[in-house]
Amino acid sequence: MDEAHKFHVAVHRALQSGKGPFGNHELKEEITISDRFSQLTLDAISISPYHHYVIEIRYFRFRDDLKQALPEVEQMALAYRNYLIERHNRNSVTPVLIVPRHLNVPNVFLGTLVLRYDLEADQFHKRGQGNKNS
Secondary structure: OOHHHHHHHHHHHHHHOOOOOOOOOEEEEEEEEEOOOOEEEEEEEEEOOOEEEEEEEOOOOOHHHHHHHHHHHHHHHHHHHHHHHHOOOOOEEEEEEEEEOOOOOOOEEOOEEEEEEEOOOOEEEOOOOOOOOO
């Protein structure tokens, strides 16, 4: 199994078990949203009573790769927000990108919430904990 696939599977498992900032919120995985023109598959959505988080899991080696992916993640959140609005649901929607711990990025990067996941420790990395690779 390649590193990116292992990362993706481990993050899904962590989210399913309630690890990380979403705790026991309702979790929906591999959600497909489509309209007349396009189809999007979201890695996961965490649903709390008043807020939904559109979660995209990406394995990047470099910070520049993350910068290039942000518009796509924001587009996914916007599509999901529009999906909710069509169903008369006005809950807030926040895009979330989960990346490997070794990426040295802030918690919020260009308007997107960024969470770092440590594959070796099988846990989400909290800001303020030292990063041995940065």
